[in-house]
Amino acid sequence: MSFRYMGKVVIPSPRAERYTTVCQFCNVGCGYDVYVWPAGEEGGLKPGDHGVVYRIRDTVYERELKPDSTDFTRITVLSHKTGTPWISEAMVVRTIRRDWLKGRNTGEWKEVYVAQIPSPECPINMGNHSIRGGTNGERNWSPWNVAGARRLKFPMVRFGGRLEVVTWDYAIDLVARVVKEVIDRWGVDGPMGKEGHAVFAHRMDHGGGGGGGMIENVTAGLFFFYGVRTAFARIHNRPFFGPENPAIGDAGPGAMNNSLHDLRLADVIVFWGANPYVTGTVMFTEHALSNLIGATVDEKRRWFGGEPVVDTYMIIVDPRKTETVEAARAAARDRVIHLAPEPGTDIVLANAIARVIYERYRSVVDGIIQVYRNATQKGFEWDENAWRLYLEEALEINRKTLDQYLAEAERVTGIPRRDIERVAEILGAPKPGGYPKRVWLMYEKGIIWNQNYRSIYALVDLCIMTGAFRGIPGTGCQRQGGHQEGYAGPEPPPPPWVKERFHLSPWNFAKLKGVELKTYQDYVRLFKEWYSEVYTDGYYNTKWPIADRYMPTTDFRLEGGEGRVLWVHDMDNYKLAPAAHRLKAAVSERSWRLTRYVFAQQFAETVARDSSEKYDTRVLDIPVTTRPTSEEYAKLVLEALEKTGGLFVIVQDIYPTFMVEDAHVVLPAAFNNGEVPDVRMSVHERRFRISDAWLDPPGEAKPDWWIYAMVAKRIVELYEAEGRGEDPVARRFRNAFQPIWDAMERNARDPRVEVENEIFKVYIANADETFARLGVGWEVQYWTPAFKKLDLNILRKFRTVGVVLPLRELNINPDGSVEARGIVNLMEPSLNPQYREEVVIARPDGTIERRIELIDSEKARGYSVSKLKSWPSLWLGYPPYVAELMKDYRYWVLNGRYNEIWQTGYMDPNSEVLIRRWPYAFIQISPEDAQREGLQNGDIVVVYNIHGSVPAIVWISRMVKPGATFLIMAHPYSTGANAVTTPSVEPVAQNPDYKLTRANLRKIGSLKPEVKAILTFKDIKFS
């Protein structure tokens, strides 16, 4: 039950319990305060009469909130800025929870209210929220709401055609037996014993978005990469397990290197292949727009010294006239430039802008490059040969005149030369006094899913040239992010045929080929060989990414019949995989091969009956009157794996996904929005916080770490029962999970022992020692030695403010206060004598202070970026899968998220309002194309190509140019765009080219007038 349509909400009572968390949705990572109190109680409007209390002194944004700020009687001035946030109906839910008097998840069930309110204390959102985050509250499960009805609550196992509820013991035993035997029978000998490469893992790798954070990740990693030791894993949005932004990592800065503080201070803001109004809303509205309209001028004056403050410009590069363009133009029409290149030609456009800057504003560029050169005196690595290679090979400075170069760029990109020159001027022309502009650039999926490695590198090179990597306030160049981040875990093993796991960057390629990089000629040789072997002779000829050899592309391999177990954790690849129908067809067919073998007898009996006159519906749902034991079931599964080429499918999730259709085992998980504590960070300034637990999971759902720990325990027991307790595989699982099993035992004796905190301390805070003991490499994002003092209870003190990573110092003071110091911009200490450090102090009275200090750079050099390397990005024409489609299919199918529809839409049906607004997947079509195709708003078309087809509702819109459409990426009830994306991946980075596909349209009908009447097909307007 939510409070929608009731006309009023309850205010937290003064005795409400308070928890803090971060939004479950996007990359921005807005902070939320959560209140839980007995149902029926209600707080008053005046401070002290309710439970909403803020204590924050933030000198960075000049904000102070005190307990008496929260006066809700001032109804006309309710404002998140002043500590009286608007509490909407969608933020409060009535549900049930245990009393937790003796510890979490203990005691009597009681009716409670839960309010999840945007946190005015958080420096990211300052109480603001988006349309997604504003509905966090009603996503909490309740016995009376849709979320509660939809959740997976009990383990299930497939008996014939049907998934039926079983006990956890049954499910764990079945899974453990199959996984253990698959390692034993088909494992490959490795340095740490048999490696279970036949177990394929589809697992999340990040925080937010229902995907957990470091605690969940580290246990998934312990299970798959240390216990099973499989190299065959994939991440939710790409068909392999590896980085999403390797180019910016190879260049040096990494994908998250600056802060919202920089965004607020920039002279020029560039969003390239990103639509932040829709996908990173509060970052855009609260920080980017504030800067654009001049609301941060005073902050600029404080940080610029004598340098002039000029009007901010915003440049948006996107083939569609997005909501971001409209919103920015509404704020500052004359200072917003929108470039809409032909899809896939961003490399050409970035290089063309760079070429103009290099020629027209040479003294500015030379000054910027000199900053990088000067830093080499302090150990910074600036690669002069790579820079020259970029100028010669990508910008062709000695090969083509500017006119020739720009004529070609104009032809390929469709962007008029004057627009290219205008953008170059905005970025490159100095400010009065000769100061280079403070340039801040953010890219996201329009680049990442579009010839990833080269597209990102083209932007990195442009950022090097424009000084976005200068590391002074107001500069930066990074990704936007899809979710928050929170990766921790042991490193994955390489596939059995190579010794090392890596992506095929030019630098790794040089090592492989023995190319020594000493002279400029060595670089030229590397450039030629790499482009030829990886691209022209490689992918463009074969359509097979050569990098698969070092980091397997698991979709290709599953479809080719490899793998025997597929364990899917927190994702729905029947919607998310490139060419999703192809993956679905392969997994489904292989899964059912196994099911038919395991239940062969029942199928045989039913088929025999089917020869009777009347059709026997039991052929679709065979009766299984006597369940096999888990041991008998596992035995049949293993026989089937031996004989049929089938696949045993395990799905671990919170809602029934499309993949559940083909699962043999379904494991219900606790949700990371309030049912299990975890830690994760925002993408735009690496702000690290706890997302706490305030509810019990529904039914018998369990935290992901619990599921992995219990299956690992059962695997070890099975080895011990065979007298093989010291088998290297058993030892691996035991060594990895013993600290968790110990903590679980302590928790059973005393529920106040928090297992998650023990996991945090052992595997995250002390990852260096723990993984050294386990004998493997590891990663905890932005780990520093200061982590060793951190735990969940300290993070709780920092509430929604959290700490900025990398954490340089954490001081626990005798007066009980805790002080955290983190680096604001990771380029800054390497290139400048001083750097900005964010200091957050949590006082014993609950007050949090936040400020930025300037610190001597020597103190942070070890934690900052140590190198900067260019690399020439060439556009080679469209990748082969894409080029194929261009012959026969008329329309580009641009695709992406749509604001309130989150990810696969896994949780959107929980909101009645939302699902009424977007009951179907839609496709935007230009008026010209609609006329040609004879389409009206509300018509239903099938979007199709050789890879698949999907129905969608027509929305005629000027947001797309003629020749292009926009199809929503996924919808709660539809595969969306991935029905028509191709299998194309970038051959170095293996990230898919989702953004580059084409299709045709065929009208198949129209919505009924009464349905059309409740929808709107108007374009989005801002004023």
Ligand code: SF4
């Ligand atoms: S902008 Fe992102 S993080 Fe912030 S409230 Fe919206 S969805 Fe949540």
